[in-house]
Amino acid sequence: MRYDSELSSLPGLSSRPSQSRPAHVVSLEDFEDLGQVLVYGCRCGEHYAINEADMDNDVHLVACSGCSEVIWIGYKAQSPDYEDEATPGEA
Numbered sequence: 534m535r536y537d538s539e540l541s542s543l544p545g546l547s548s549r550p551s552q553s554r555p556a557h558v559v560s561l562e563d564f565e566d567l568g569q570v571l572v573y574g575c576r577c578g579e580h581y582a583i584n585e586a587d588m589d590n591d592v593h594l595v596a597c598s599g600c601s602e603v604i605w606i607g608y609k610a611q612s613p614d615y616e617d618e619a620t621p622g623e624a
C-alpha cells in the first residue's frame with residue numbers, strides 16, 4: 534500500500550498540471566470592482582471582465598476583450614445560504 538505518498542502530493546487548489554494549464558491564474562482580489570462588473574487589466578490594454586452572474590455560474594475562465602489571452606479567475610463559490618445559519622424558524 535503506497536497510497537500515502539500519492540495523497541500527500543495533492544496540494545489542493547494550486548495544483549494544476551502544467552501541461553493542461555491554459556491560462557494565467559488571477560485572484561479575484563486583483564480585480565477592480567466597478568459594481569456590476571469586476572475588471573482586470575490585460576497587458577494588451579484591454580481588460581477581462583466578470584460579473585456576479587458569471588460567478589453564480591461558476592465561470593472561472595475569462596477571455597480578454599482585446600486579445601486572445603485567457604485567464605483563470607480564482608474565487609470561492611458563492612454560497613447564498615451560508616449566512617442564513619443564524620436565522621432559524623422558517624422551516
Ligand SMILES: [Zn+2]
Nearest residue numbers: 575577597600
Ligand atoms: Zn488582452
